Amino acid sequence: MQIKRVILHYMKLQLKQPFTASFGTVTDKEFILVKIMDENGVIGWGESVAMVLPWYSEETVKGNWQMLKEHLIPMLIGTHLEDPSDVSTIFQKVRRNNMAKSALEGAVWDLFAKRKGVSLAQALGGTKKEVEVGISIGIEASIPKLLDVIHKNLDLGYKRIKVKIKPGWDLAVMEAIRNKFPNIQLMADANSAYTLAHSDLLQELDRFDLTMIEQPLAHDDIIDHSTLQKKLKTPICLDESIHSVEDARKAIELRSCKIINIKIGRVGGLTEAKRIHDLCKKQNVPVWCGGMMESGIGRAHNIAMTTLDNFIFPGDTAGSKNYWEEDIIDPEVTPHNGVITLLDKPGIGYEPNYEKIEKNSLYSEVFHA
Numbered sequence: 478m479q480i481k482r483v484i485l486h487y488m489k490l491q492l493k494q495p496f497t498a499s500f501g502t503v504t505d506k507e508f509i510l511v512k513i514m515d516e517n518g519v520i521g522w523g524e525s526v527a528m529v530l531p532w533y534s535e536e537t538v539k540g541n542w543q544m545l546k547e548h549l550i551p552m553l554i555g556t557h558l559e560d561p562s563d564v565s566t567i568f569q570k571v572r573r574n575n576m577a578k579s580a581l582e583g584a585v586w587d588l589f590a591k592r593k594g595v596s597l598a599q600a601l602g603g604t605k606k607e608v609e610v611g612i613s614i615g616i617e618a619s620i621p622k623l624l625d626v627i628h629k630n631l632d633l634g635y636k637r638i639k640v641k642i643k644p645g646w647d648l649a650v651m652e653a654i655r656n657k658f659p660n661i662q663l664m665a666d667a668n669s670a671y672t673l674a675h676s677d678l679l680q681e682l683d684r685f686d687l688t689m690i691e692q693p694l695a696h697d698d699i700i701d702h703s704t705l706q707k708k709l710k711t712p713i714c715l716d717e718s719i720h721s722v723e724d725a726r727k728a729i730e731l732r733s734c735k736i737i738n739i740k741i742g743r744v745g746g747l748t749e750a751k752r753i754h755d756l757c758k759k760q761n762v763p764v765w766c767g768g769m770m771e772s773g774i775g776r777a778h779n780i781a782m783t784t785l786d787n788f789i790f791p792g793d794t795a796g797s798k799n800y801w802e803e804d805i806i807d808p809e810v811t812p813h814n815g816v817i818t819l820l821d822k823p824g825i826g827y828e829p830n831y832e833k834i835e836k837n838s839l840y841s842e843v844f845h846a
């Protein structure tokens with residue numbers, strides 16, 4: 478197979494409500510959609526999860542655009558591919574830029590599955606026919622407001638509640654949640670807002686029976702997390718620190734975490750995501766699929782990946798309606814009672830809606846072989 482044509486769309490979708498984490502507030506979602514075509518006219522879709530500001534990782538939407546245009550697209554276009562995993566080999570000599578690589582690689586996986594006439598989940602070796610999902614809830618204006626948002630989402634059937642924490646929005650918040658909802662599956666995500674100096678405070682979180690605490694310490698750390706994990710009963714889950722299967726191997730060896738959040742974009746694509754999944758399975762480390770507030774395209778990739786059997790905890794892949802008035806795929810992603818049923822169709826399964834893509838695209842660029 479050969480990629481003959483690549484189209485990039487610079488997209489902007491308004492979030493239904495602003496989302497706040499320890500790193501800041503996001504009100505609109507800008508992202509790159511990637512559409513590719515092979516020599517037979519088969520089409521594949523991918524999405525970059527880089528953010529406008531480099532708050533979560535060093536990558537940005539415009540940085541990804543430049544990286545795709547100047548480097549990655551020229552390396553891929555016209556190159557003979559046997560298998561989607563060839564893409565990560567081709568991109569190996571480019572350091573990092575994982576979200577940019579993943580946007581293109583994900584489109585190749587979709588296209589490859591469509592050529593074979595199988596779903597992306599099947600192409601990846603996933604076995605589940607449905608996946609459980611939870612929801613990630615941002616920092617709210619007040620505790621009563623947060624409790625209200627949690628209540629609404631439990632009513633919608635989400636299987637697990639994740640709340641964002643930061644210094645000053647932590648113990649009292651978790652206490653209030655546990656008082657009101659003693660039995661829910663609950664976790665906290667700090668997005669690197671703490672240091673080892675907060676060890677005593679973080680130890681107090683053990684009282685709330687959290688499924689895990691996600692990335693409490695620095696975004697590039699696996700040493701201090703190892704020190705902290707020894708002091709905590711609550712399992713640590715690493716998000717920001719894991720960019721590759723090698724990072725995962727080292728974190729497991731150092732016992733820096735007991736759980737890993739796999740994000741396709743952060744690790745450079747589905748091939749590397751699957752490698753991390755497989756390593757963790759061998760080491761008895763459960764994983765789950767995080768989210769980057771993806772549009773329907775990225776959401777569909779997450780759903781397919783979550784069908785691999787070591788995705789043990791519900792993912793952050795909430796329904797389209799949690800984020801957008803209108804998603805850009807048909808049908809929209811709609812969990813029922815916190816469960817998403819896989820579509821039995823080739824590739825990502827969900828159909829990109831061209832009209833809605835055009836409407837929300839600020840500009841586009843076409844690349845030919």
Ligand SMILES: O=C(O)CCC(=O)c1ccccc1C(=O)O
Nearest residue numbers: 533613668767768769770771793
């Ligand atoms: O709903 C989602 O897609 C997940 C939201 C979320 O938690 C998040 C959103 C943007 C950047 C990082 C994170 C995170 O998981 O840390």
Ligand SMILES: [Mg+2]
Nearest residue numbers: 666691692716
């Ligand atoms: Mg996180």
